[in-house]
Amino acid sequence: MRKAVFLDRDGVINRKAPEGDYIKSWGEFEILPGVVSAIKRLNEEGFLVIVISNQRCIARGIITEDELNEIHEKMKEELAKKGAIIDDIYYCPHDIKDRCSCRKPQPGLLLRAAKKYNIDLDQSWMVGDSISDVEAGKRSGCRTVLVGKYEFGSCEEFKPDITADSLAGAVDQILDKSQGSEPGVES
Numbered sequence: 050m051r052k053a054v055f056l057d058r059d060g061v062i063n064r065k066a067p068e069g070d071y072i073k074s075w076g077e078f079e080i081l082p083g084v085v086s087a088i089k090r091l092n093e094e095g096f097l098v099i100v101i102s103n104q105r106c107i108a109r110g111i112i113t114e115d116e117l118n119e120i121h122e123k124m125k126e127e128l129a130k131k132g133a134i135i136d137d138i139y140y141c142p143h144d145i146k147d148r149c150s151c152r153k154p155q156p157g158l159l160l161r162a163a164k165k166y167n168i169d170l171d172q173s174w175m176v177g178d179s180i181s182d183v184e185a186g187k188r189s190g191c192r193t194v195l196v197g198k199y200e201f202g203s204c205e206e207f208k209p210d211i212t213a214d215s216l217a218g219a220v221d222q223i224l225d226k227s228q229g230s231e232p233g234v235e236s
Contacts, residue, residue: 050169053097054223055159055186060178061196061216062100062124071106075123083217088133090220094227097166100138101158101175107142114142137162154184159191176219183209194219
């Protein structure tokens with residue numbers, strides 16, 4: 050079986066749009082610092098790198114699936130030019146009210162990827178910038194990383210395994226844990 054790192058897109062790979070807005074074109078897409086080297090390190094260590102993203106902008110009619118696929122193809126091309134390979138991209142085009150099984154925090158997209166690529170979810174990670182990313186990872190059986198600063202409150206069930214300030218920091222800890230050492234939680 051293979052191991053993977055599942056990455057949320059907005060806020061992990063690229064700068065998130067302002068609250069209530071969406072990335073609607075490649076011109077609005079800004080890859081965050083350290084992302085290229087972080088993905089390259091995962092590639093070198095044998096992890097599949099798979100994007101798992103909620104994209105309700107499609108359900109809301111803000112962009113089409115073709116426009117989203119164009120953004121994703123450009124993202125993959127730009128990263129690949131620098132040696133960082135995204136193995137696949139899964140996205141949920143539904144609205145919250147649709148109650149589908151693929152919209153995070155549901156684990157549907159991770160489970161679909163795991164089946165297609167024969168992924169060992171116990172040896173895999175979900176990296177995201179929201180509690181719904183962490184919840185989807187936990188529900189699928191992955192270990193989880195929360196990128197950014199959040200208060201977890203009393204919900205221990207969906208507390209991330211580790212936290213980091215960026216994807217680069219997350220990858221440092223993932224690789225340390227994969228090689229047997231146990232670093233502390235980064236804040």
